[in-house]
Amino acid sequence: MYGLIGKMKAVPGQRDALATILLQDVGPMPGCLSYVVAHDPADADAIWITEVWTDQESHKASLTLPAVQQAIAKARPLIAGFDSHVETVPVGGHGLAKAG
Amino acid sequence: MYGLIGKMKAVPGQRDALATILLQDVGPMPGCLSYVVAHDPADADAIWITEVWTDQESHKASLTLPAVQQAIAKARPLIAGFDSHVETVPVGGHGLAKAG
Numbered sequence: 552m553y554g555l556i557g558k559m560k561a562v563p564g565q566r567d568a569l570a571t572i573l574l575q576d577v578g579p580m581p582g583c584l585s586y587v588v589a590h591d592p593a594d595a596d597a598i599w600i601t602e603v604w605t606d607q608e609s610h611k612a613s614l615t616l617p618a619v620q621q622a623i624a625k626a627r628p629l630i631a632g633f634d635s636h637v638e639t640v641p642v643g644g645h646g647l648a649k650a651g
Numbered sequence: 652m653y654g655l656i657g658k659m660k661a662v663p664g665q666r667d668a669l670a671t672i673l674l675q676d677v678g679p680m681p682g683c684l685s686y687v688v689a690h691d692p693a694d695a696d697a698i699w700i701t702e703v704w705t706d707q708e709s710h711k712a713s714l715t716l717p718a719v720q721q722a723i724a725k726a727r728p729l730i731a732g733f734d735s736h737v738e739t740v741p742v743g744g745h746g747l748a749k750a751g
Contacts, residue, residue: 554689556656556699574743585685585746587703589654589739599656599739601701603687603746639689639699643674646685646703648746 552584553607554639560631561596569629570598576625578618582609584647596631603641652684653707654739660731661696669729670698676725678718682709684747696731703741 561569573588580586582605591597604610613619641647661669673688680686682705691697704710713719741747 552689554687554699556701570742580745583745585687585744587654587685587701587741587744587747589652589703589741592738592740599654599737601656601687603689637699638692640692641687641689642670644685644687645680645683646746646748647687 552641553604553610554641555600555602555604555610556635556637556639557600558591558634558636559598559600560594560634561598562629562631563596565629566590566596566598569626572622572626572629573598573600576618576622578616578622580609580613580616580619582606583613584641584649597634603644603647652741653704653710654741655700655702655704655710656735656737656739657700658691658734658736659698659700660694660734661698662729662731663696665729666690666696666698669726672722672726672729673698673700676718676722678716678722680709680713680716680719682706683713684741684749697734703744703747 585603589599685703689699
């Protein structure tokens, strides 16, 4: 499995709008086992995204999906920057969906 | 929802053993929507744990479950320390299990 843990900063006041795009505009992503969008209660502009994929190739391929590209284009003006980005190797757990 | 993103360091050489305890000894946890244990490919002793719960109370209650307390007792000697611990407010996503 391939995992990502990232923190992005929204343009001030745009966190809810950004989270909505990240959740609603993305659509089904083959190989995606988990994709969670979260607010940071300690930082009013910050969003955490945690992802689990069957493999890194599935994640890369997702970035070429039309719905994902459209979501990225729509989200970009609302993103102020990226604070952290960690790649992980998930070894197991609970709540991992079947690969779509 | 209530989320946690944490990084812990295993005693050198004990990461696999620690991850196995965190995955296999924990058992069902009511209110747990997602629980993922991952290796950090950039740090041979590091483990990331990402969790999503229905609410903070469910997470607190899980720490009193006998299986979880036994897993903690078994894991403790293998843990060298905690690097980071972030609380989040998940707002949605994919791969969230039904609350057990």
